[in-house]
Amino acid sequence: MRASIxxxxxxxxxxxxxxxxxxxxxxxxxxxxxxxSPFHFIRRFRAVFGETPHxxxxxxxxxxxxxxxxTSDRSVTDVCLxxxxxxxxxxxxxxxxxxGVAPSAYRRRVRARVASSDGVCAPGCLTLMAAAFATxxxxxxxxxxxxxx
Amino acid sequence: xxxxLTSIMVDDQDKALRxxxxxxxxxxxHEIPVGEYKWLTVVAPERDDLELSLxxxxxxxxxxxxxxMFRQAxxxxxxxxxxxxxxxxxxxxAGVGFTxxxxxxxxxxxxxxxxxxxxxxxxxxxxxxx
Numbered sequence: 056m057r058a059s060i061x062x063x064x065x066x067x068x069x070x071x072x073x074x075x076x077x078x079x080x081x082x083x084x085x086x087x088x089x090x091x092s093p094f095h096f097i098r099r100f101r102a103v104f105g106e107t108p109h110x111x112x113x114x115x116x117x118x119x120x121x122x123x124x125x126t127s128d129r130s131v132t133d134v135c136l137x138x139x140x141x142x143x144x145x146x147x148x149x150x151x152x153x154x155g156v157a158p159s160a161y162r163r164r165v166r167a168r169v170a171s172s173d174g175v176c177a178p179g180c181l182t183l184m185a186a187a188f189a190t191x192x193x194x195x196x197x198x199x200x201x202x203x204x
Numbered sequence: 205x206x207x208x209l210t211s212i213m214v215d216d217q218d219k220a221l222r223x224x225x226x227x228x229x230x231x232x233x234h235e236i237p238v239g240e241y242k243w244l245t246v247v248a249p250e251r252d253d254l255e256l257s258l259x260x261x262x263x264x265x266x267x268x269x270x271x272x273m274f275r276q277a278x279x280x281x282x283x284x285x286x287x288x289x290x291x292x293x294x295x296x297x298a299g300v301g302f303t304x305x306x307x308x309x310x311x312x313x314x315x316x317x318x319x320x321x322x323x324x325x326x327x328x329x330x331x332x333x334x
Contacts, residue, residue, distance in 0.1 A: 059303055059304075062277060062303045063277075066274070066275050099301060101299075102299055102300060102301030102318065102320070103301040103303075103318040103320070104318070104320065105215075105216075105219060105223070105318075105319075105320025105321060106320075181211060181257065181259065183238045183241060183242075183243045183259070183260075184243055184257075186238040186239075186243070187234070187236040187238050187242075187243030188236075188243075
């Protein structure tokens with residue numbers, strides 16, 4: 056079984072958009088790298104990755120910003136520029152909309168959580184089950200895999 | 205010991221719920237908030253005692269694994285269908301991206317598509333009588 060060549064190209068173009076090679080790439084350039092017209096590229100990209108190339112690039116930038124805010128001492132302005140935004144205002148707005156808090160507040164929150172060390176940053180996922188069924192039990196609902204009434 | 209539950213990692217639980225119910229056609233069984241995430245499971249409409257958990261993929265190690273498998277075009281789950289030609293036609297019409305079109309592989313016929321949440325899914329139709 057061999058996946059289509061277009062699929063491999065889409066994966067590579069996603070790397071470009073996410074800055075995996077540390078380059079700032081436009082959607083048009085990413086489409087050209089995949090050997091597709093921008094229109095065709097956006098349609099195929101969305102079908103495979105569940106988001107448009109633009110959304111993908113923005114999400115990657117926000118993710119990188121979160122990482123830098125959590126782990127580096129760069130100022131919010133520097134982080135904004137580092138990840139590829141040019142306006143601090145639009146970066147802060149976008150960050151707040153996506154993450155729920157402003158960049159500086161996010162930094163404080165993450166550091167407080169790490170310091171207290173009781174918060175689980177990356178839950179082992181099936182471990183959610185116990186907490187979920189505990190919630191069920193508290194509400195007096197049936198447990199162990201049965202549907203709620 | 206029974207197998208009643210299996211799971212797949214997804215990059216966004218809400219998006220996954222929309223895709224797995226709205227596009228694949230499964231039914232939601234559990235959606236219980238747990239902190240930032242949810243205990244979220246779906247079942248096939250005709251068989252609700254086998255659950256698939258849509259797990260939030262937030263662990264960096266799991267993300268790296270999922271992405272590497274995706275890049276190598278390796279499916280992380282397989283769902284059986286009765287009529288693969290019809291199913292693939294239906295999914296394509298719904299905008300689903302396929303990496304492998306309907307392919308006969310010995311006694312089984314397969315196709316591989318993206319679940320838009322970071323995974324490739326293999327659909328398969330076993331030979332009659334197996």
